[in-house]
Amino acid sequence: MKELLLIPGPTPVNGTVLEALSQETISHVSDKFVDIFKSAHNKVKILFGAKDSMPFIIAGSGTLGMEMALTNILDDNESLLVISHGFFGDRFVELGTALGLKVDILKAKPGEAVSLEEISKKLRSKYYSAITVTHVDTSTGALADIAKIAEVIKRESSDTIIVIDGVCATGGVEEKMDEWGLDVIFTGSQKAIATPPGLTMLAFSKRAIERRKTLKKTRTYYGDILRWIPIVEDPRKYFATPAVNMVFALEKSLREIIDSGLKDYFEKHNLLSRKIRNSMAILGFELLSKNSPAPTLSVFKYPDGVNDDGFRKLLGEKGVVVASALGEMKGKYFRMGHMGSLTEEELFIALKRIIEVLEEMGIKVNKGEVLEVFVES
Numbered sequence: 054m055k056e057l058l059l060i061p062g063p064t065p066v067n068g069t070v071l072e073a074l075s076q077e078t079i080s081h082v083s084d085k086f087v088d089i090f091k092s093a094h095n096k097v098k099i100l101f102g103a104k105d106s107m108p109f110i111i112a113g114s115g116t117l118g119m120e121m122a123l124t125n126i127l128d129d130n131e132s133l134l135v136i137s138h139g140f141f142g143d144r145f146v147e148l149g150t151a152l153g154l155k156v157d158i159l160k161a162k163p164g165e166a167v168s169l170e171e172i173s174k175k176l177r178s179k180y181y182s183a184i185t186v187t188h189v190d191t192s193t194g195a196l197a198d199i200a201k202i203a204e205v206i207k208r209e210s211s212d213t214i215i216v217i218d219g220v221c222a223t224g225g226v227e228e229k230m231d232e233w234g235l236d237v238i239f240t241g242s243q244k245a246i247a248t249p250p251g252l253t254m255l256a257f258s259k260r261a262i263e264r265r266k267t268l269k270k271t272r273t274y275y276g277d278i279l280r281w282i283p284i285v286e287d288p289r290k291y292f293a294t295p296a297v298n299m300v301f302a303l304e305k306s307l308r309e310i311i312d313s314g315l316k317d318y319f320e321k322h323n324l325l326s327r328k329i330r331n332s333m334a335i336l337g338f339e340l341l342s343k344n345s346p347a348p349t350l351s352v353f354k355y356p357d358g359v360n361d362d363g364f365r366k367l368l369g370e371k372g373v374v375v376a377s378a379l380g381e382m383k384g385k386y387f388r389m390g391h392m393g394s395l396t397e398e399e400l401f402i403a404l405k406r407i408i409e410v411l412e413e414m415g416i417k418v419n420k421g422e423v424l425e426v427f428v429e430s
């Protein structure tokens with residue numbers, strides 16, 4: 054039986070994408086690769102809603118995307134405001150501090166989102182060169198309203214560069230980089246885009262590229278966008294060897310997603326998240342992020358009598374892999390990804406396995422009602 058990988062990344066990869074990945078490796082400056090690389094860059098732009106911004110596809114994980122975002126727009130000692138909805142927001146604080154920036158943080162309670170009023174107040178109190186917001190924080194399942202946050206930032210501090218971490222959102226939630234006025238956005242290959250881990254995709258606005266050009270120095274060599282821009286403009290040029298096979302896989306997956314309709318893909322994520330949340334509620338699992346739930350993953354609190362290790366172990370033995378919670382939620386909650394190539398049928402199977410596990414743990418379950426709620430939601 055195929056394992057159902059329902060952790061919030063990496064996510065299951067379709068056979069067609071694995072086939073693309075396993076093609077013969079070819080020269081990174083061959084016509085064939087150059088065409089595919091160009092096509093992948095164009096598709097990354099579509100994904101981010103980035104007509105006038107420049108896309109980058111770089112070998113490395115999402116954390117490289119975070120690092121490239123900051124090292125390309127900030128000089129030593131500049132001020133950074135981090136809007137944190139959990140573990141991955143906090144990572145920007147660590148990163149900014151390691152880079153010698155002056156970092157302030159606005160942090161929400163687990164599962165909640167920082168309010169627009171708080172952001173507005175903070176921006177009035179001090180000038181920040183840049184602000185980071187995590188679109189979906191993978192530790193809490195909180196979805197940030199990027200359009201509204203960007204509006205507030207533009208109103209209060211129009212020079213502040215806006216950086217969005219889309220690692221657990223892009224592809225599963227709509228992002229309109231240019232329309233919303235975002236400056237830098239990045240994601241990883243291994244979540245809603247349903248490609249193996251290994252690539253970070255970014256886009257920089259014209260303003261962000263100008264920022265890079267005015268920096269006194271940059272603390273990155275490999276991640277310097279000025280070294281990558283010539284490659285984006287003409288993939289025949291060489292700076293550092295692109296991950297040829299990963300680009301095959303990414304291009305294939307993006308082609309499938311875009312050809313079958315990006316809007317439908319977002320809608321699928323909404324539908325699956327609604328179905329699983331409603332069903333799990335009947336089973337007594339409380340959602341951490343009630344007010345702003347993400348369509349890509351859910352963080353569920355165990356009902357009384359269900360222990361974390363036992364639940365995840367039994368479920369794993371039935372071929373369904375979910376993730377432990379992070380930080381203060383560890384042991385009391387678990388995380389379930391429902392993004393990428395996952396189908397309604399697969400999620401339904403996962404729900405049935407969860408019911409079986411609960412029954413084995415001696416919990417009384419109204420199975421018929423739960424399954425009906427899934428189907429009807």
Ligand code: PMP
Nearest residue numbers: 114115116141189191220221241
């Ligand atoms: N940001 C978010 C929102 C994430 O979920 C993750 C990974 N889970 C990262 C950044 C870091 O990405 P990676 O693990 O690919 O370095």
